[in-house]
Amino acid sequence: MSRVLATTPALGRTPLPTGLDPARLPRHVAVIMDGNGRWASRRNLPRVMGHREGVEALKRTLRLCSDWGIGSLTAYAFSTENWNRPGEEVSFLMTLFERVLARELQALEQEQVRIRFLGDLSPLPNGLQQLIADATARTAANTGIHFNVCTNYGSRAELVLAAQRLAERAAAGQLAPAEITEELFAAELHTAGEPDPDLLIRTSGERRISNFLLWQLAYAELHITDVLWPDFDEQAMLTALLDYQRRERRFGGVDPLA
Ligand code: IPE
Ligand code: IPE
Ligand code: MG
Numbered sequence: 001m002s003r004v005l006a007t008t009p010a011l012g013r014t015p016l017p018t019g020l021d022p023a024r025l026p027r028h029v030a031v032i033m034d035g036n037g038r039w040a041s042r043r044n045l046p047r048v049m050g051h052r053e054g055v056e057a058l059k060r061t062l063r064l065c066s067d068w069g070i071g072s073l074t075a076y077a078f079s080t081e082n083w084n085r086p087g088e089e090v091s092f093l094m095t096l097f098e099r100v101l102a103r104e105l106q107a108l109e110q111e112q113v114r115i116r117f118l119g120d121l122s123p124l125p126n127g128l129q130q131l132i133a134d135a136t137a138r139t140a141a142n143t144g145i146h147f148n149v150c151t152n153y154g155s156r157a158e159l160v161l162a163a164q165r166l167a168e169r170a171a172a173g174q175l176a177p178a179e180i181t182e183e184l185f186a187a188e189l190h191t192a193g194e195p196d197p198d199l200l201i202r203t204s205g206e207r208r209i210s211n212f213l214l215w216q217l218a219y220a221e222l223h224i225t226d227v228l229w230p231d232f233d234e235q236a237m238l239t240a241l242l243d244y245q246r247r248e249r250r251f252g253g254v255d256p257l258a
Contacts, residue, residue: 002238003169005246006255013067014063014064014068014210014234015067015070015228016067016068017238019238019240019242020068020238020241020245021245022227024245025069025070025241026075026198026199026221026241026244027070027071027072027195027198027200028070028071028072028073028074028195028196028197028198028199029065029070029072029073029074029077029193029198029201030073030074030076030197030198030199030200030201030212030213030216030217030220031061031073031074031075031076031178031200031201031202031203032076032200032201032202032203032206032209032210032212033054033057033058033075033076033077033203033229033232034203034204034210034229035050035203035204035205035227035228035230035243036051036053036054036208036229036230037050037052038050038055038204038228039053039228039229039230039231042080042228044138048088048089048092048093048096050094050229051092051093052096052229053230054230055096055100055135056230057229057231057232057233058075058234059104059245060233061073061075061232061237062113062145062192062236064147064200064237065237066113066144066145066232068241070145071145071146071195071235072145072147072148072194072195072197073145073146073148074118074148074150074155074191074194074197074213075147075148075149075150075151076148076210076212076255077091077097077149077151077153077242078097078119078151078153078211079150079152079153079154079211079212080119080120080152080153080154080157080211081127081210081211081243082156083152084210086155086238089147091186093161094124094125094128097128097136098125098127098128098131101128101131101132101135102131105131105134105156106201107136108135108139108147108207109138109139110144111143111144111146112138112142112143112144112162113142113147114139114141114143114144114145114146115135115136115139115147115148115149116141116145116146116147116148116187117132117136117148117149117150117151118148118150118151118153118158118190118191118192119148119150119151119152119154120152120153120154120157121151121152121156124150124151124152132151135153135222141154146150148191148194148242150190150212151210153190153212154211155209155212155213155214155215156211156214157210158189158190159189159214161188162185162188162189165188165196166180166184167186185215186216189215189216191213194216195214196216196217196218196219196220197213197216197217198221199219199220199221199223199241199244200212200217200220200221200222201223201225201226201240202222202223202224202225203225203226203227203229203232203236204224204226204227204229205224205225205226206224216230218249220245221243221247221249223240223243223244225239225240
């Protein structure tokens with residue numbers, strides 16, 4: 001029995017590619033998963049087939065990040081602006097999120113993934129909200145990778161909410177405005193407790209942030225690839241990480257060797 005398990009490919013870990021320096025991996029990778037619609041259009045398929053395939057790319061990416069020792073993966077699944085899409089596409093996405101979460105929860109639990117959903121979850125369908133609450137609770141104590149799925153997420157809305165919460169505390173006399181620090185502000189964001197992303201990957205060649213993690217990305221390295229999200233694979237992830245490891249992060253300082 002154990003022999004069978006040990007040789008089951010699905011349970012095998014992908015070793016860290018030799019070209020990567022394990023000591024200089026990003027602690028936190030954020031990804032704008034873009035290009036699902038174009039992936040499908042190029043195959044004369046309905047756009048939603050691209051979303052379905054995009055789920056496979058996300059599972060691959062999560063597994064690679066986990067196998068390679070990256071502490072957190074934050075993926076942009078649905079923005080506050082994505083409600084502007086045709087109704088059928090939005091409903092397909094909501095149903096897809098529900099189905100995938102129900103189907104994958106056991107594996108996430110077993111693989112020690114701690115999953116959270118970041119964003120305003122209240123407008124999501126009730127069934128999805130319940131699944132999210134269940135998945136969050138059931139994986140909360142897991143010790144593996146932090147997997148954050150940004151769902152009905154908008155960075156400006158997140159910043160306004162943080163400002164409101166701090167203002168309420170100030171109005172209640174619990175906090176003086178001058179006591180508000182960057183740390184206190186960050187603690188009110190959906191990402192509270194996570195280190196800021198070191199690397200942002202955006203697929204499909206678009207060179208914009210699209211209201212994603214505006215505060216948290218202050219010093220992230222940006223990797224933009226023409227690869228469409230459903231095609232994002234181990235090679236594409238390796239390319240992104242090699243690109244990241246070639247960067248010299250200065251944080252406003254100077255290059256010590258220059
Ligand atoms: C990203 O792919 C997925 C979501 C925003 C949900 P798109 O659906 O934006 O694909 P393109 O940009 O139209 O190709
Ligand atoms: C960003 O992609 C949002 C997600 C990936 C969920 P979009 O396709 O919605 O972004 P824009 O509209 O091209 O900026
Ligand atoms: Mg897009």
